[in-house]
Amino acid sequence: MTQALQHLLNTLVLGGTYALLGIGLTLIFGIMNVVNFTHGALYTFGAYAAYLACAALGLDFFLALPVAILAGLALGALIELVLLRPLRGSDMDTTMLVMIGAGIILQSGTLWIFGGVAKAIPTPFPDAPLQIGPVSLSWLRVFVFAAALALIAVTYGLINGTRLGRAMRASFQDADTAALMGVNVGFIYTATFAIGSALAAAAGALLGPVYVVFPQMGDLAAVKAFAIVILGGLGSISGATIGGFILALAEEFGAGYVSSGYRDAMGFLIIIAVLLVKPTGLFARAERIG
Amino acid sequence: MLEIRDLVCAYGQVAALKGISLQVGAGQLVALVGANGAGKSTTLRAISGLVKPRSGSILFEGRDVTGADPRRMLGLGIAHCPEGRRVFPHMSVAENLAMGAYLRHDAAGVRQDYARVYADFPRLAERRAQAAGTLSGGEQQMLAIGRALMSRPKLVLFDEPSLGLAPNIVEQVLSIIRAIRDGGATVLLVEQNAYAALELCDHAYLLEAGRIVMSGPGAELIADPHVRAAYLGGEVETAHRIRA
Numbered sequence: 192m193t194q195a196l197q198h199l200l201n202t203l204v205l206g207g208t209y210a211l212l213g214i215g216l217t218l219i220f221g222i223m224n225v226v227n228f229t230h231g232a233l234y235t236f237g238a239y240a241a242y243l244a245c246a247a248l249g250l251d252f253f254l255a256l257p258v259a260i261l262a263g264l265a266l267g268a269l270i271e272l273v274l275l276r277p278l279r280g281s282d283m284d285t286t287m288l289v290m291i292g293a294g295i296i297l298q299s300g301t302l303w304i305f306g307g308v309a310k311a312i313p314t315p316f317p318d319a320p321l322q323i324g325p326v327s328l329s330w331l332r333v334f335v336f337a338a339a340l341a342l343i344a345v346t347y348g349l350i351n352g353t354r355l356g357r358a359m360r361a362s363f364q365d366a367d368t369a370a371l372m373g374v375n376v377g378f379i380y381t382a383t384f385a386i387g388s389a390l391a392a393a394a395g396a397l398l399g400p401v402y403v404v405f406p407q408m409g410d411l412a413a414v415k416a417f418a419i420v421i422l423g424g425l426g427s428i429s430g431a432t433i434g435g436f437i438l439a440l441a442e443e444f445g446a447g448y449v450s451s452g453y454r455d456a457m458g459f460l461i462i463i464a465v466l467l468v469k470p471t472g473l474f475a476r477a478e479r480i481g
Numbered sequence: 482m483l484e485i486r487d488l489v490c491a492y493g494q495v496a497a498l499k500g501i502s503l504q505v506g507a508g509q510l511v512a513l514v515g516a517n518g519a520g521k522s523t524t525l526r527a528i529s530g531l532v533k534p535r536s537g538s539i540l541f542e543g544r545d546v547t548g549a550d551p552r553r554m555l556g557l558g559i560a561h562c563p564e565g566r567r568v569f570p571h572m573s574v575a576e577n578l579a580m581g582a583y584l585r586h587d588a589a590g591v592r593q594d595y596a597r598v599y600a601d602f603p604r605l606a607e608r609r610a611q612a613a614g615t616l617s618g619g620e621q622q623m624l625a626i627g628r629a630l631m632s633r634p635k636l637v638l639f640d641e642p643s644l645g646l647a648p649n650i651v652e653q654v655l656s657i658i659r660a661i662r663d664g665g666a667t668v669l670l671v672e673q674n675a676y677a678a679l680e681l682c683d684h685a686y687l688l689e690a691g692r693i694v695m696s697g698p699g700a701e702l703i704a705d706p707h708v709r710a711a712y713l714g715g716e717v718e719t720a721h722r723i724r725a
């Protein structure tokens with residue numbers, strides 16, 4: 192019982208960051224129809240940005256997350272402007288290949304600059320965990336969970352409650368008509384890719400201190416992000432949120448009750464199962480952003 | 482107000498407009514009629530900036546606006562109510578109207594215009610929180626019209642606003658368009674429902690395979706034997722019978 196409670200608690204923590212990863216990916220796919228193969232690299236990038244902010248610049252730990260988010264926004268905008276904008280209107284395969292290439296360049300660049308040795312991000316939290324009845328949670332994980340929830344809430348607010356978000360949804364539903372309303376659809380694409388990238392970077396910056404930071408950390412994160420998006424239905428933000436928590440649940444309980452070696456297999460299992468049973472995703476509203 | 486000179490538009494190798502010229506005077510309701518594929522929508526899309534012309538020019542209020550993007554054209558006061566209504570299906574009625582006012586920053590004026598649209602279209606007021614995709618075809622057309630008006634346009638381009646609507650709704654839509662003209666805006670109306678459009682308009686152009694082949698007051702086109710044979714068919718007689 193206690194063990195199950197502990198797993199549930201871990202699920203919440205992990206699910207929050209997974210949801211961020213998934214929302215970023217699904218947003219980009221939903222609005223731009225781009226399968227973002229740099230998503231894993233952006234996750235790694237966020238973790239390294241946080242590491243640099245803390246270790247090299249000596250910034251406060253709590254500033255590392257905003258630094259990583261801003262860096263993710265900037266890199267995302269750059270990728271969109273340099274790679275995706277000139278490719279708009281070309282077929283999906285071309286875009287995919289270019290994005291795969293960009294992902295490889297980013298990962299190799301990280302390896303080249305930082306080397307293959309894993310880095311740890313120091314945190315200011317006390318060693319003693321937070322005790323909640325029979326279960327416990329490190330303060331770092333409490334922070335990660337709270338920050339992830341806050342970022343999910345901000346993203347929902349942005350999409351559903353702002354002029355930019357409304358223009359993003361309009362562009363997704365009907366780009367030509369959005370243009371007729373005066374929306375600068377090109378800018379919306381840049382903003383969407385930047386926001387999606389920033390969410391991936393945020394997830395990396397949040398999980399970086401929980402685990403360690405290394406150049407290939409994004410590979411598995413990308414698989415998980417795809418699993419979440421497939422689970423939630425392509426283009427569905429609420430689907431990606433729920434999908435993030437479901438994947439975390441599957442991983443926690445798979446690792447806890449089957450074998451810890453299966454933890455990272457859960458993402459693949461979910462992709463296969465969903466594609467076999469319900470290829471449109473469990474919460475399929477594939478035609479909808481929101 | 483709007484002047485088009487020798488406009489040529491093409492999709493890849495397919496020429497859609499082969500050099501058309503037309504004029505819309507301020508406060509007029511001008512109809513552009515023609516068969517399927519004649520290039521009516523392309524004309525409107527070129528004016529609103531969705532399609533870049535190959536050659537020719539578009540002048541609005543004396544300014545050369547050839548090749549300007551939709552954002553600029555809307556800013557200048559041209560709203561385009563597109564063919565097939567094209568409301569944003571997963572947005573509420575209110576949000577669709579908000580999209581119509583996307584470029585506006587005068588909150589008070591926008592609020593006034595919401596109130597006016599809701600007063601003109603009570604059905605929309607009742608359904609303001611409902612997703613636009615769940616509205617009936619007629620309601621969606623009202624919403625598309627209301628959305629176009631939210632930008633306070635000087636010139637409104639209507640592309641087949643009666644398409645697929647029941648006859649009584651068609652009447653209603655056309656009288657709304659007349660009211661928009663009477664309210665001081667200029668209207669360029671594309672219609673497949675040629676008889677109704679010709680009857681309603683101040684001036685009309687007939688488009689055939691990318692060329693303007695005839696223009697004049699609506700009544701003149703209605704009386705023309707070629708127009709009667711090719712576009713009005715039994716419509717004139719039917720319309721008179723319904724009216725009688």
Ligand SMILES: Nc1ncnc2c1ncn2[C@@H]1O[C@H](COP(=O)(O)OP(=O)(O)OP(=O)(O)O)[C@@H](O)[C@H]1O
Binds near residue numbers: 517673
């Ligand atoms: N996106 C496109 N790509 C290629 N050809 C197009 C495209 N849109 C229109 N055309 C072609 O251009 C020509 C004019 O089309 P347009 O839509 O302007 O006609 P229309 O008069 O509005 O017809 P309808 O009454 O059917 O709406 C047609 O031959 C059409 O096939």
Ligand SMILES: [Mg+2]
Binds near residue numbers: 521522
């Ligand atoms: Mg048309």
